[in-house]
Amino acid sequence: MAAALAPPAPAPAAARPSDVVRQVVVLVGALLATLAGFWGSGAGGGTSQQEVGDGALAADATPVAPGEPAFGIWSVIYLGLVAYAVWQALPIQRTDARARRTGWLVLASMVLNAGWIAVVQADLIEASVVVIVAILAVLVLTVRRLQERAPTGIVEGVVVDGTIGLYLGCVTVATVANAFSVAVAAGADARTPAADLWAVLALSVAGVAGVGYALWTRGRLAIGAAMAWGLAWVVVARTGGDLRSTPAAVAAGIAAVLIVVATSVARLRRARAS
Secondary structure, rough: OOHHOOOOOOEEEOOOOOHHHHHHHHHHHHHHHHHHHHHOOOOOOOOOOHHHHHHOOOOOOOOOOHHHHHHHHHHHHHHHHHHHHHHHHHHHHHOOOHHHHHHHHHHHHHHHHHHHHHHHHHOOOOHHHHHHHHHHHHHHHHHHHHOOOOOOOOOHHHHHHHHHHHHHHHHHHHHHHHHHHHHHOOOOOOOOHHHHHHHHHHHHHHHHHHHHHHHOOOOHHHHHHHHHHHHHHHHHHHOOOOOHHHHHHHHHHHHHHHHHHHHHHHHHHHHHHH
């Protein structure tokens, strides 16, 4: 009797022509964004990030710049974006609510990312800050939409939530470094007590953002991991690189620890509540 009174299961959403367009365009966009990243790394013929803007984005240009090995995480992010594009292009995902809600946003972030590479290759460091802030805003909105529904399985959780989480965490740290690079490009001296003070303030903002992400997303691991990774490499660069700064190293280290703790606590609370 109870089964007879149960409401019928909702019918699957009908496919729309725009779904196919989205799947194809996002897939093509991911491939082009990956090629742009390869070119912008210097390996594909472009100028490496350490050299653009007369070195304004180099690992030793500002007190908040991560060490060069930190950028290795971008290979994982680009691989994840390609995996995301393939996932959303599968026929079974054509009408998926999460794919519909995030596909165009992820595409926008990839287009903006390619645009950022083009801008810095043209040595337009000031303009690059505007672009990276736009990427950050798009990714925050993407994560907000991902939180509307839980992933249906481990594969989706890793490919979709994991990739976007790493992307957001990495871009957040990169935004701080990018903003600092404008002053260096304008001729400011990065080896002064004033630069150290600004670095501590900027890294504190990054730490607050990371803790805020942890509370907002209830401990999404990828976001916290990416931010802790980037900040840890700031510590390495400021204690053993050409531009040493104890205040910046301490601030980055504290920010990284707070983000890890906040993410872990938020995840534990979520697990206990479920």
